[in-house]
Amino acid sequence: MQAKDHIFAAPIAQLGDFCFDQKVAEVFPDMIKRSVPGYSNIISAIGMMTARFARPGTHLYDLGCSLGAATQEMRRNLTQPGCRIVAVDNSSAMLERARGHLASYKSEVPVELVEADICDIAIDNASVVVLNFTLQFIAPERREALLAKIHQGLNPGGVLILSEKFRSADDTVNELLIDLHHDFKRANGYSELEISQKRTALEKVLRPDTPEQHKERLARVGFAHVDLWFQCFNFGSMVAVK
Numbered sequence: 452m453q454a455k456d457h458i459f460a461a462p463i464a465q466l467g468d469f470c471f472d473q474k475v476a477e478v479f480p481d482m483i484k485r486s487v488p489g490y491s492n493i494i495s496a497i498g499m500m501t502a503r504f505a506r507p508g509t510h511l512y513d514l515g516c517s518l519g520a521a522t523q524e525m526r527r528n529l530t531q532p533g534c535r536i537v538a539v540d541n542s543s544a545m546l547e548r549a550r551g552h553l554a555s556y557k558s559e560v561p562v563e564l565v566e567a568d569i570c571d572i573a574i575d576n577a578s579v580v581v582l583n584f585t586l587q588f589i590a591p592e593r594r595e596a597l598l599a600k601i602h603q604g605l606n607p608g609g610v611l612i613l614s615e616k617f618r619s620a621d622d623t624v625n626e627l628l629i630d631l632h633h634d635f636k637r638a639n640g641y642s643e644l645e646i647s648q649k650r651t652a653l654e655k656v657l658r659p660d661t662p663e664q665h666k667e668r669l670a671r672v673g674f675a676h677v678d679l680w681f682q683c684f685n686f687g688s689m690v691a692v693k
């Protein structure tokens with residue numbers, strides 16, 4: 452049984468910034484499925500890209516792994532020998548649960564769970580790096596240095612899969628995509644109060660860039676091949692190959 456997300460269901464007098472605490476970790480699979488259009492398709496595609504891009508004896512990184520959904524899909528699709536998956540998150544509540552989830556599946560692939568800020572860890576000998584809805588929570592001024600570090604740690608031909616909530620450069624389209632996202636949430640049973648309180652809590656902590664900003668920055672740090680491979684409303688995923 453999966454716990455249902457009611458975090459923003461009742462009025463909250465002092466609405467603070469959204470954070471990945473124990474309450475969020477408990478309901479996270481339900482929250483992300485009902486809040487992020489295309490999430491399960493993106494997770495499947497991360498598995499497919501892992502099968503294509505993983506190389507023997509290399510490292511695969513899941514940065515901002517939450518409960519390890521992408522890690523598990525990478526592990527399931529990894530056939531190359533001598534690889535290790537490094538899954539990183541700075542929320543101890545998330546990481547604790549990720550450990551439990553991953554232990555419930557049988558696998559030969561070693562997974563190292565690291566509690567750290569993804570801006571502080573070393574990345575080396577990488578064939579696959581996943582940032583699945585994590586870069587959006589990093590302070591905007593730290594994003595380019597993080598992507599440069601990822602590019603440096605990837606082997607030639609290695610891939611970065613970058614999924615994000617986007618802002619559209621066109622204000623009218625931006626509003627339309629946000630409205631459609633809210634329709635998606637309503638269709639998944641969220642109330643107007645839940646939608647508006649979460650929106651306020653996310654305002655300062657989730658700062659979306661436009662797809663153009665992402666593409667330009669990925670090119671600037673040195674990625675040779677960059678494009679959007681999926682988009683649904685204001686959520687999407689990019690692929691960048693070194």
Ligand SMILES: Nc1ncnc2c1ncn2[C@@H]1O[C@H](C[S@+](CC[C@H]([NH3+])C(=O)[O-])CC(=O)[O-])[C@@H](O)[C@H]1O
Pocket residue numbers: 471483514515516517518519520521539540541542545567568569570582583584585588589
């Ligand atoms: N600086 C940081 N360092 C490490 N972790 C961080 C940092 N900032 C935020 N996080 C972590 O990034 C994750 C973002 S959720 C990722 C979903 C997952 N990838 C999935 O495929 O299910 C996306 C969402 O909730 O929209 C949370 O677990 C944070 O603790």
Ligand SMILES: O=C(O)C(=O)Cc1ccccc1
Pocket residue numbers: 482483486487616649653657
């Ligand atoms: O719910 C939203 O509006 C989002 O942007 C997605 C999300 C999903 C889970 C935690 C934080 C944000």
